[in-house]
Amino acid sequence: MSHNLNEKIALVTGGSRGLGKVISLTLAESGAMVIVNYANNQESAQETVDLIKSNAGKAITVKGDITDEDEVQRLISEAEEKTGGTIDILVNNATGPQPELSIEESTWQDYLNQLEYFVKAPLLLTKTILPGMKKKMEGRIINIGSEVVQLGNPNFGNYVTAKSSQIGMTRSWASELGPLGITVNLINPGFIPVERHGNVDPSSYKKNVPLQKMGEPIDIANAVAFLSSNEAKFITGQSISVNGGNTFGI
Numbered sequence: 480m481s482h483n484l485n486e487k488i489a490l491v492t493g494g495s496r497g498l499g500k501v502i503s504l505t506l507a508e509s510g511a512m513v514i515v516n517y518a519n520n521q522e523s524a525q526e527t528v529d530l531i532k533s534n535a536g537k538a539i540t541v542k543g544d545i546t547d548e549d550e551v552q553r554l555i556s557e558a559e560e561k562t563g564g565t566i567d568i569l570v571n572n573a574t575g576p577q578p579e580l581s582i583e584e585s586t587w588q589d590y591l592n593q594l595e596y597f598v599k600a601p602l603l604l605t606k607t608i609l610p611g612m613k614k615k616m617e618g619r620i621i622n623i624g625s626e627v628v629q630l631g632n633p634n635f636g637n638y639v640t641a642k643s644s645q646i647g648m649t650r651s652w653a654s655e656l657g658p659l660g661i662t663v664n665l666i667n668p669g670f671i672p673v674e675r676h677g678n679v680d681p682s683s684y685k686k687n688v689p690l691q692k693m694g695e696p697i698d699i700a701n702a703v704a705f706l707s708s709n710e711a712k713f714i715t716g717q718s719i720s721v722n723g724g725n726t727f728g729i
């Protein structure tokens with residue numbers, strides 16, 4: 480189902496590849512003007528924008544390291560200048576390297592590196608776009624989490640801890656911003672192979688999934704489009720797993 484996101488401006492962090500690319504395509508297909516953010520790979524960001532445009536959609540690329548305060552200020556100014564409006568939908572999706580490390584191998588910096596992506600960046604971005612959302616008394620903030628919070632994967636404490644923080648952050652922000660008409664939700668993907676996973680064999684993962692198949696990026700994108708839409712106007716502070724039933728609960 481395509482939702483009506485006409486006149487909306489959406490910022491997708493890490494929109495150039497992986498899940499972010501399909502989220503960008505899907506929001507644009509629903510009518511949103513999409514700001515495709517990326518850190519380094521201009522070519523793949525431009526490819527995403529070209530695909531959107533070839534489908535009669537609206538999109539621009541905006542480079543910027545979302546973990547850096549000055550860069551966030553600059554990227555939001557550039558995005559607002561190029562689109563001529565303020566951001567209605569923020570999708571906190573970008574991720575950096577995700578090293579698997581035992582406790583002995585981990586340093587505090589390894590934990591901070593993950594918190595930079597999943598807590599610091601959403602905070603910097605949300606603070607910067609909030610004046611525009613407050614003015615409209617409307618907005619959507621969608622954090623991309625992970626099922627690892629429910630699974631508690633070993634040798635991955637850095638990533639699992641940072642992803643866990645998103646649950647509390649989403650709920651607190653939902654309570655704080657609800658009176659302003661702004662919803663905040665968390666989507667937890669299961670393992671969804673994207674470009675960076677190469678030719679990984681998904682068979683051992685798949686056999687424990689009740690639906691007995693792998694998810695696709697479009698499954699996450701459809702959930703994002705729904706939460707971005709007017710149809711989801713009464714949903715906030717929720718943690719929603721999109722993983723074929725691989726986990727139940729929070």
Ligand SMILES: NC(=O)c1ccc[n+]([C@@H]2O[C@H](COP(=O)([O-])OP(=O)(O)OC[C@H]3O[C@@H](n4cnc5c(N)ncnc54)[C@H](OP(=O)(O)O)[C@@H]3O)[C@@H](O)[C@H]2O)c1
Pocket residue numbers: 492493494495496497498499516517518519520521523543544545546571572573574575623624625626667668669670671672673674675
């Ligand atoms: N795929 C899965 O199986 C899965 C499962 C559970 C959760 N997730 C979550 O889903 C989200 C997307 O994951 P993915 O697998 O699609 O990631 P991905 O394919 O590795 O893509 C990462 C994106 O983030 C961008 N990026 C990296 N560092 C950045 C920075 N400092 N500032 C701005 N952009 C930056 C990259 O841009 P460049 O190309 O320019 O570097 C790229 O567009 C993440 O939050 C991840 O934790 C994914």
